Amino acid sequence: MPKILIVGGGYAGFYTAWKLEKHLRTNEAEVVLVDPLSYMAYLPFLPEVAAGAIEPRHAVVSHRRHLKKTKIVNAKVTGIDHANKTATITPEGGESWEYQYDEIVVTAGSISRTFPIPGIAENAIGMKSIEEAVAVRDSLIRNFERAASLPKDSELRKRLLTVVVVGGGFAGIETFAELRSSANALLQKFPEISFDETEFHLIEAMGRIMPEVSLETSHKVLADLGQRGAHVHLDTQVADATDGIVRTKVKNEAGDMVDGPVYPTDIIVWTAGVMANPKVVNGSDLPREPRGRITTQADLRVVDAEGNVVAGAWAAGDIAAVPDKTGGLPDGTCVPNAQHAVRQAKRLAKNLVAVIRGEQTVDYFHKNLGAVAGLGLGHGAFQSGKFALTGFLAWAAHRGYHGLAMPTWERKWRVLWGWYHNFFLGRDQVQLTKVQEPRAFFEEYASRPKPKQD
Known part of the structure; x- marks a missing residue:
């Protein structure tokens, strides 16, 4: 069986694996997803998590629970030698090891872009x-x-x-x-x-x-x-x-x-702002553009500076410079957001299966339908073309859209149930900062051996 390695389990990585499970036939390919985290975080919910409107565990999707046919490896990919189709996988506290693959999907996402400002x-x-x-x-x-x-x-x-x-x-x-x-x-x-x-x-x-x-x-x-x-x-x-x-x-x-x-x-x-994950990009021999993103053509296959396809390499999400076929973006590539990452992953999974079967790929094309933002309980903003809303209706549209966009019905139900409870009970505003030092209380009062007498 061909071996498919997915680097990163965020939006693009999770959805790629999820859809590959749906489209691949039994024993048609082996799929391995590598990520140091065991879950995908639904990033649009982070502001509500910070505000205490959503429980943290409800805003993440467990890899092992929902990817039933994919092999999950909780580790980092610290090197990609695509010329030899080998990836270096480094588990926390363990020795690095090499993994031979046939197809690689790089979906390691992005990090916060900062500037050298003191402090x-x-x-x-x-x-x-x-x-x-x-x-x-x-x-x-x-x-x-x-x-x-x-x-x-x-x-x-x-x-x-x-x-x-x-x-x-x-x-x-x-x-x-x-x-x-x-x-x-x-x-x-x-x-x-x-x-x-x-x-x-x-x-x-x-x-x-x-x-x-x-x-x-x-x-x-x-x-x-x-x-x-x-x-x-x-x-x-x-x-x-x-x-x-x-x-x-x-x-x-x-x-x-x-x-x-x-x-x-x-x-x-x-x-x-954000920037493509530099450790993954810089640790690979895959081509990239000046902003540090891996270059792809519209069907999500990696291409070099001359536009030649790099066989066996794919990329999607924030780490990839994917051409914008709608012509609506200034630099000609898709912006790094969840809307594109999810849709790119779905298209990538179909195209990857098509390549394995010797079929034609289809270009990624998605015209932005609008933007919606939650701005606190009862406040929001919505824009689609020239049509715009602010206030309660926009807030309701924000919750409706993201409640439905949250992957898997199990996760949707937890989020919707939490919103329902908060409507009657209010936010659960209790801080647990001491969870970062779980042994502090025990250690403070724990009995210790008396010093030996000479």
């Missing part, structure tokens, strides 16, 4: 994984608990009640708005803290937010956020974040960047 690496956190979303949720709740016991004129109290989000794209605005909504719910449980004490700042280097929607819709979102006590700073850049003190640069009337406001904070969420 960001040490103090900020992204919003690209379920673990990051949980950490932000726990930090926000814990900060409220700490601030409530401090005097009102305390500098530490002000810092604990300040949140800064960097990046005004969909991920940043959704995270920003959901955290503001979560804080509003927390205020009902903390009479010691007033609404005016909580400060939420979003910093965006461009002159607008949410480029995926019209300028008019983005202005409505800005107005809505302003009414809810959330401050958006356009034409503003983070200059320094040392010790968690965010110093900014703002554009003046002459177009020059000058020193701007300073925001001491305990939570800095970085959502200013």
Whole structure:
């Protein structure tokens, strides 16, 4: 049987394996999926996880539960030698080993794109994984608990009640708005803290937010956020974040960047773009374009600089530069988002089976049907062509779309059931930061052998 190796179990990797199980005949091919994580995270739900509106485990899909015919290997692919069709697989704490394959599918996704700004690496956190979303949720709740016991004129109290989000794209605005909504719910449980004490700042280097929607819709979102006590700073850049003190640069009337406001904070969420997973790309001999993505043709097969197909190699999702056949994108390739990753994976699975059977492949073609964003309980934004909605109806459309888009009925039911419970019971806003140190309490009080007497 031909051996198919899938590198990465995120959106594109999971859906490729899932659909291969559907399309492949019995014993037609062996499929192996390698990922250090045992699950796929549904990234559009991360802002709601951070806000306590969705339970973390409900926003992930277990590989082993739902990929019944695929061999799962929880490890990292640390090298791809496609010239010899060999991958180096490195398990945590174990020795690396080589795997010979016939077809490779690279779907290792993307990471947060950062810049060498002092203090960001040490103090900020992204919003690209379920673990990051949980950490932000726990930090926000814990900060409220700490601030409530401090005097009102305390500098530490002000810092604990300040949140800064960097990046005004969909991920940043959704995270920003959901955290503001979560804080509003927390205020009902903390009479010691007033609404005016909580400060939420979003910093965006461009002159607008949410480029995926019209300028008019983005202005409505800005107005809505302003009414809810959330401050958006356009034409503003983070200059320094040392010790968690965010110093900014703002554009003046002459177009020059000058020193701007300073925001001491305990939570800095970085959502200013993504880049292809560099460790996987740089550890392979597959061709790539200047932005670091693996180059493919429209049927998802990898191609070199001259456009020649690299036999046995495929790529999809954020790590791949896939041609945009609709002609609607400026650089000619599909943008890195979940909508494309899922659809590319479905097409890739069909094309890979077609190649195994000696049949023709079909080009990937997907015209964006619109964009929808959840901006906190009861607030949202929706854009499809010239048609736009904001407010409750857009929020309902967001939940309806993503509730249905969540893979597998088992996962859909858990998410929908959680939303139903929260409607009557409210958010379950309990922080579990101590789970990161599970032995601390036991170790503090554990009896130890007495020192030997000489």
